[in-house]
Amino acid sequence: MQARAGLMNPEDRPRFFFTLAVFVALAAYPLVAGQFGIDLVTKVMIYAIFALSLELLVGATGLVCFGQAALFGIGAYAVVKLSPEYEAASVWWLLPASVASAAAYALFMGSLSLRTRGVYFIMVTLAFAQMAYYVVHDTPLGGGTDGIYLNVKPSVALGERALVSLDDPRAFYAVTLAALVAVFVFLAVLLRSRFGRALAGIKANEQRMRATGFATYPYKLAAFVVSGALAGLAGFLFAVKDSYVNPELLSWHLSGSVLIMIILGGLGHLRGALIGAFAFALLQEFFKSEAIWGAFAKHWHLGLGLTIIACVALLPHGLVGLPTQWRTRLTGRASGNAPGGLR
């Protein structure tokens, strides 16, 4: 019983230090990076937050949501729609408003779609996302296919004093990294709380959870709303970074991409979402590179797709499962813990 109450299980230690090392590397990266690198990694960190939001649903609760981009896009559109046209909005109300918009749509989407299960849930979440997509795409509200520009980025100030300028790419990089670390720690704490264990139970066996006395619907709905809020946060950062939004932010392509990120990284692990977002972005950059592929680079979807198929076929537990897979191959035996257990 003593070991159980300890600060950290011995087998969790390498995972903890791996994650810590990733964050330290990200913090040190601006010291060596140029403009292009800063811009790329900022974007990938935003996708990592987005992937973490979906990991809470798919990996932690077992709810495969195929409409996550709608929540991301609503968070992003809220930034542009709520900002005054020619002056800076304060981040102190714009960020909560943007996150709350996404959470509100998640509440609406979740309360109805969670009445279905399995493949129907996937389809219903897709339908809700498409609904939001067409509202943005085809009504005056969303500014159509061309999207909308954000004229002035929001200000981060205490009283009259500006704390940080979001126009400075390096400052924005730091803000994004801080958000990523905060989201990661928040989810890590959440998942080991009673709420998080209940979500794990719902993923493992919802019928048994109900028989035990857990009303599972409110748990799933709460997870959905939290996930929506985090996706909204990612959307907020994305809109501020580019000062531009368009309907593609809500498209099913993006919902699919973020699903692929967490599958590639390894479902059921927070660091899987982190690794998956980076792997996906690097693969995309690699296959898009004209220096490597020449004229063929415009067919980057093909190379990316084939690589992902190969990864899913060869790495059943994603990239996070690689060390275990190698160890198993080297020692010729499986480790004691079955997959899908405690994270």
Place this chain on the structure above:
Amino acid sequence: MSEAQPDILLKGRDITRRWGGLVAVDGVSIDLLRGQVHAVIGTNGAGKSTLVNILSGEIAPSSGSVELLGRDVTAWSQPRRAQAGLGRSYQRTTLYHGFTVFENCRLAAQARHPRPWAWWERADRCARSNDAALAAVQRTGLFDVLDRTAGLLSHGQKRQLEIAMCLATDPQVLLLDEPLAGMGAEETDRMLALLADLKAGHAILLVEHDMDAVFRIADRITVMVNGAVIASDAPQAVRASAEVQAAYLGGH
């Protein structure tokens, strides 16, 4: 407090369930008393599991009522009934296969003090659910395999864990759907000893095919055929009934 509680902990009245034209459960009434093992026997398809599902709230009856600890719970959801003291096990083992034995029980115990909004508190530091889980594990004889992944247990141990998870929620009524299925003689003996031990504090409904076991443990037996009760009496009387002999018991 215990004097105030009725001895009939669960009362089913005229429970009927139709699936289209098929009547799976036909006007069944059943009482579960504290200190009694009430066995429900019958051929496959007699409606025993459907009856358990209705009593536990997993499916709604077409008509009839269920009373738990003196309150009408017919309209209550399954989680609410479980919260009120109704535990059940499943015919097909339903565990959290990737979790350890202890975590299976701890999560079950958590249902009693869920604190779903205490997001900053670690679940594994919850003393109340840890204690309840440990007690359930010890009572069912699984202490030696506390840290083993549930999916790696032997069949008999999995069935024991099913019971342990029920006990961890501190129920008053236990609905056990074939807890002895697929067990060897030794495992059966152990499980029957456990049921005998649990009897004092609980009302137990036992759905079971192993007739030797049923006659060893049951205080009352209800026989179902085609969804209806054809006999409900003490074991000796049921054994002696010509109708039951003809319908079901054969050589016993």
